[in-house]
Amino acid sequence: MNVKNVLSLNLINQLWFRILVALIIPFVLVISFSKNYSTVEIEKYASLDKFTSQLDQRIPALMKDYSIPGVAIALIQKGQTTWSKAYGYADLIEGRKMTTSTYCRVESISKSVTAWGVIKLVEQGKIELDKPVKQYIKNWEFPKSNYSVEKVTVRQLLANTAGMPLGDIFERYSPNDEIPSLKESLFKQAILIQEPGVSFLYSNTGYNLLELLIEEVTGRDFAEYMEEEVLLPLKMYKSSFIWSEELKPAVPVGYDSKGNPVPVYIYPEKASGGLFATVDDIATFVAAGMPNYSRTGHEVLTPESINNLYIPMVEKPGIYTLVFDSYGLGYFIETISNGKKLVINGGQGGGVMTYFNAIPETGDGIVILTNSQRSWPFFAYILTDWAKWNGFDSVGMGRIILGQKALWILIGLIWFILLCLIWSIGQGLISGRRRFSPLSKEFVLLRLAQSTLSIILLVCLLWCISQDYLFISSVFPIISGWLGFTFFVLAIVLLLLALCPCQKDNLIGD
Numbered sequence: 001m002n003v004k005n006v007l008s009l010n011l012i013n014q015l016w017f018r019i020l021v022a023l024i025i026p027f028v029l030v031i032s033f034s035k036n037y038s039t040v041e042i043e044k045y046a047s048l049d050k051f052t053s054q055l056d057q058r059i060p061a062l063m064k065d066y067s068i069p070g071v072a073i074a075l076i077q078k079g080q081t082t083w084s085k086a087y088g089y090a091d092l093i094e095g096r097k098m099t100t101s102t103y104c105r106v107e108s109i110s111k112s113v114t115a116w117g118v119i120k121l122v123e124q125g126k127i128e129l130d131k132p133v134k135q136y137i138k139n140w141e142f143p144k145s146n147y148s149v150e151k152v153t154v155r156q157l158l159a160n161t162a163g164m165p166l167g168d169i170f171e172r173y174s175p176n177d178e179i180p181s182l183k184e185s186l187f188k189q190a191i192l193i194q195e196p197g198v199s200f201l202y203s204n205t206g207y208n209l210l211e212l213l214i215e216e217v218t219g220r221d222f223a224e225y226m227e228e229e230v231l232l233p234l235k236m237y238k239s240s241f242i243w244s245e246e247l248k249p250a251v252p253v254g255y256d257s258k259g260n261p262v263p264v265y266i267y268p269e270k271a272s273g274g275l276f277a278t279v280d281d282i283a284t285f286v287a288a289g290m291p292n293y294s295r296t297g298h299e300v301l302t303p304e305s306i307n308n309l310y311i312p313m314v315e316k317p318g319i320y321t322l323v324f325d326s327y328g329l330g331y332f333i334e335t336i337s338n339g340k341k342l343v344i345n346g347g348q349g350g351g352v353m354t355y356f357n358a359i360p361e362t363g364d365g366i367v368i369l370t371n372s373q374r375s376w377p378f379f380a381y382i383l384t385d386w387a388k389w390n391g392f393d394s395v396g397m398g399r400i401i402l403g404q405k406a407l408w409i410l411i412g413l414i415w416f417i418l419l420c421l422i423w424s425i426g427q428g429l430i431s432g433r434r435r436f437s438p439l440s441k442e443f444v445l446l447r448l449a450q451s452t453l454s455i456i457l458l459v460c461l462l463w464c465i466s467q468d469y470l471f472i473s474s475v476f477p478i479i480s481g482w483l484g485f486t487f488f489v490l491a492i493v494l495l496l497l498a499l500c501p502c503q504k505d506n507l508i509g510d
Contacts, residue, residue: 373474
């Protein structure tokens with residue numbers, strides 16, 4: 001066999017090897033890391049006992065894999081809480097257990113509760129949804145902006161279309177700190193960043209303006225108004241917009257995406273994310289929003305007003321379109337496979353994540369509260385199980401599971417490319433086709449591009465590591481670590497390619 005044939009055979013063998021690796025690596029990664037938590041098949045319309053026994057298997061396993069310290073969960077059927085349970089710990093260091101009576105930060109679920117307080121004023125004729133907010137706020141001046149604040153209406157604030165910014169989500173204070181007033185905080189943050197009414201722009205600041213509106217219109221403190229006009233009439237006896245040491249059991253310690261503890265904190269504002277409540281109280285609130293099954297909500301709003309909260313104000317609400325179809329007044333909305341309407345809200349803060357799903361038409365709902373910022377995949381699995389139990393295929397949040405599988409495949413494909421490159425570099429160095437020659441004039445432009453991309457990747461990774469919060473780390477807490485490691489190896493391999501160039505006179509077989 002001549003040299004040419006030998007070289008051709010070697011090239012074919014290398015090609016088959018690389019194809020085999022390309023098929024094996026993504027498969028192994030997906031199988032190894034995308035666990036199937038549905039080993040017990042969820043039975044549609046199974047008994048409550050059977051479904052909750054499956055949750056008793058699923059929840060601890062998910063908590064362990066995603067390092068979630070504590071969970072409180074409740075199920076609602078025909079407008080009544082039929083089951084609630086807590087798992088794990090509210091405080092790992094003290095060994096304090098999570099309970100269904102533990103006061104939890106519910107973060108942006110607060111917005112749905114605030115919406116009830118606003119609509120209560122509408123029913124009383126004290127405000128109108130489509131009137132300018134400035135008409136009701138007399139003792140505070142909007143900061144200057146490039147857009148007209150006269151166009152901002154109550155409805156727009158409720159629907160997140162007022163053009164207000166998200167707000168400073170990291171402005172948190174210890175309960176013992178000196179805290180800015182609501183008006184001081186709003187003067188820094190309530191600066192319009194787009195024309196009111198143009199498009200959806202999720203905004204904590206907008207809801208905090210509604211807090212000021214309530215105080216201006218009623219002449220009462222927001223927390224007091226909400227307690228007397230909403231919380232107590234709904235029988236939410238273990239809920240408060242005011243943090244206190246007297247909240248017992250105490251508020252859980254939060255844990256960020258890296259697993260670091262986040263002590264209890266408060267915001268200068270309350271309406272957008274300041275509610276503390278037990279899982280049973282949030283379930284009571286969700287059930288109150290099912291006027292055909294629960295009369296509790298009638299103590300605050302008429303059935304018509306409750307149903308109006310669920311009318312879409314915005315179709316395709318920005319990035320949230322990935323999991324939701326629209327946004328109403330304080331609620332995200334999704335049309336599920338059986339044609340019924342799912343109303344949703346959830347939130348996250350420093351080491352805290354919360355979520356509820358409800359189908360007002362059938363009286364079914366679920367509430368999940370956790371003290372971990374690694375909870376999105378956990379929500380996705382539990383909500384998918386709940387959907388199957390209730391007779392429909394999935395919920396939008398279930399797309400996180402599909403996203404995980406897609407990312408594992410992507411990581412596998414990148415590793416295939418990396419192994420091929422490492423193989424090529426190793427073979428080249430051994431055979432002499434490559435040499436460590438940083439100052440070589442061979443392939444200068446290609447090597448410059450390789451080294452530049454390597455440096456960019458390394459700088460980006462260092463920036464990611466330095467951040468307290470990254471969206472991808474929250475949504476994909478396990479995969480994000482693997483993705484970071486994969487890009488680090490890619491950066492090193494690109495640097496090796498730049499430092500160890502091929503020699504032009506020895507390219508055959510490389």
